[in-house]
Amino acid sequence: MSDKFTPHPRSAELLAAGVPDEYHSMLSRHGVGTLVEKMGIVFTHMSADSMVATMPVEGNTQVTGLLHGGAHVVLAETLGSFAAAFHAGPTSRVVGIEINATHHRGAAGGLVTGTATPVHLGRTLTTHEVVMTNEAGQRLSTCRITNMILSD
Template identity: 70%
Template sequence: MTHNYTPEPSGQEPTPNPYAAELAAAGVPEEMHEWLKDHGIGRLAAKMGIVFTEMTPEHLVATMPVEGNQQVAGILHGGAHLVLAETLGSFAAGMHAGRDRQAMGIEISATHHRSASSGTVTGTATAVHLGRTLTTHEVVMTDDDGRRLSTARITNIIRDKR
């Protein structure tokens, strides 16, 4: 996996990561745990059951169960599509930004093509643009049969951490 979050050698013992179990369960590689030690993958992403399977700034893949993320009609909630897209696009942008910079979403949109009432949704974020101050990712959500459920686009701004 390619990213900008390899821990810097400090000569000190690292402090225990309170989110280590959450990060491992979510499929986050060990070398990225230091980056996420203060917040884990985020409370909402954890509640939604998002699990990462591939993680690079250019290509990020994760799954999410339909069960528990449905709307009143029994199908995957449209907002759940956007949570998955925002999570993937923001993680990819954050990996591109690196340790001293921060990615923040500034725009997201989605088109829903079909519904899902069971199974697992797979989201695939592909970089459209990885710049110094902006990133844009297209995120495609598919069902267990590979059918496209929705297409989202997310743009993140990259700023120096304060």
């Protein structure tokens, strides 16, 4: 038996994304995904009741220099899906079945914070509202995502 600590297969990826150590076992099978890494999304709070992450505007802009609307949706889907997975538990998978977004204000720099809160936490479906804000706390967009829970 080895005395060496064996890290989870995706520990570096999970640490870079801000995932607390206590969730590494649960998330090590799939990690956070390459799009999360490419977009610079970093989790700051993780639970079934609230999922929060930041994302830089820089590197995620449209041609006019504003945060791309699709980037808002990527952050929202990431947060809503992770929150649904936390609710569903380790023996289930979740798949997104619907997402929509309303953009309220543009962002040309800094960090965007997304916060997912549950609207409905059921046995087979979850729905989350995800609000993106700028560093001044102003609402940039509001998204709603519904996920289906699939039992393994």
